[in-house]
Amino acid sequence: MISSSFCYRVGIAGAGAFAEFLAAALAPLPSFHLTAVAGRTDEKRRRVIAxxxxxxPQIDGVREYRQAEELINDPHLDIVILTTPPHLHAPLAKRALETGKHVLLEKxxxxxxxxxxxxxxxxxxxxxxxAVNLVLRYHPLIEAICQLIRHSSLGDVDYASLHNAVHRVANGHWFWDERQSGGIFIEHGVHFFEVGRHWFGEAAKAQGFALHEQNGTRPRVGATVIHENNGRLVPVHYYHGFTMxxxxxxxxxxxxxxxxxRIVLDGWIPMQLSVSGLVSADEAAYIDALLDAIPKQPYADAIEPMRHAADRLAPPVASPAAPRIPYERTITLSDxxxxxxxxAQARFLDFCRLIENQNERGLVTAEDAAADLALAEACTAADEPSRVR
Known part of the structure; x- marks a missing residue:
């Protein structure tokens, strides 16, 4: 991944908490110049600008709009980032593209x-x-697991599960209105479907469920997806609970x-990776070298050392007769x-490369995002599971 050599005039439409995070996260990039913000209230817009x-602090003069459509019509913008609720993504993106803007959509x-x-x-x-702002594949721990799976360093994958337990969103928030959010799998689960497709292959079958509460919300959802890669089937269970x-x-x-x-990854933003199992001496050396390449400090190009290590290292040829020894290692990150x-910076810089070179596809393509969304739709159940009698 390379840094952009251009400075883009960026407008953010939707002035919620994520827009505030994104404005601060992207501010150090020379390619990012926040030029306009759209939000319903003065307070929200000014929090994003602050x-x-x-x-x-050197750049002033960020224009403010109350409506996203006003920002999109600003002729002095190169990029529109849409951080509105999901039901507005498609119509606003269409309008922005029609006015000649490049568009980075929140998932x-x-x-x-x-x-x-x-x-x-x-x-x-x-x-x-x-592009859609799916960021997890830009994390080096995600890339490390991809390499371990790709080279069958612990043997083929038989089964995997994701458990995601998070704080309950406040009652009355648009998140609970599935006409606006699409539901948990669509609004939130696409992040993890993107990782699952990357690790295990495309979805061949999927079935989901959702559990209702008395207030009409469905805060607990689950799905079993059968992923397929080169003819090998891997069942993966995904659970999300917004109940904590x-x-x-x-x-x-x-x-x-x-x-x-077994491989265990902890954290919505991954912070700890544990690898354990029976491996040959050559396999242990390979896994150690790969894990040693994981950067300990965050920066936008942090997956590049992983990719270079994967290119440089020759995976050992598996031999059923090779003696195997117990292996266990944990990598823990901070910050x-x-x-x-x-x-987030890596995703934005990758997006800039799409602007600058039409032959670029990017690490996570728009087609990937559409496949993630199609899988989320397939897993979004209308009702809770039938009772076994």
Missing amino acids: AYHSRN PGGLTAETLRANIELAENRRRAL DPTAPESTHWHIHTKRG RHGWYEAI
Whole structure:
């Protein structure tokens, strides 16, 4: 990944908490110049602008709009970042593309894969860049697991699960109105479907469920997806629960079970990777070298050392007769917020490359985002599971 050599005039439409985070995270990048913000209230807009100025105090004059459409019509913008609720993603992206803007969408990019794909086609016809802000694959721990799976370092994957338990969103928030959010899998789960597709292959089958509460919300959802890669089937269970008390710590865990061991990844922003199992001496050396390449400090190009190590290292040829020894190692990172900012920066810089070179596809493509959204739709159940009698 390379830094952009251009400075883009960026408008952010939607002035919520994520817009505030993004303005601060991207402010240090020379390619990012916050030029306009759209939000319903003066207070929200000014919080986003203040977050930007906290990291880039030299630049003033950010224009303010109350409506996203007003920002989109600003002729002095190169890029529009849409951080509005999901039901507005598709119509606002369409309008921005029609006015000649490049568009970076907060996930999911639309309520349906069909509407997202329509905007992908429009972007191609208008020669504009379009991407969805799916960031997890820019994290080096995600890339490390990809390499371990790809080379069967612990044997083939048999089964995996994702457990994502987070704080309950306040009652009355648009998140609970599935006409606006699409539901948990669409609004939130696409992040993890993107990782699952990257690790285990495309989805061949999917079935989901949702559990209702008395207030009409569906805060607990789950799905079993059968992923397929080169003819090998891997069942993966995905669970998301927005039920936790605000004082309790949130938890996100991937568990990947293989023929000869297990891989565990902790954190919504991944912060700890544990690898254990039976391996040959050559396999142990390979895994150690790969894990040694993981950067300990966050920065936007942090997956590049992983890729270079993977290119440089020759995976050992598996031999059933080779003696195997127990292997166990854990990598723990620090500075969670710094890593979140780093992967957001990596996503934006990757988006800039799409603008600058029409032959670029990017690490996470718009087509990837559409496939993630299609899978989220397939897993979004209308009712809770039938009772077994």
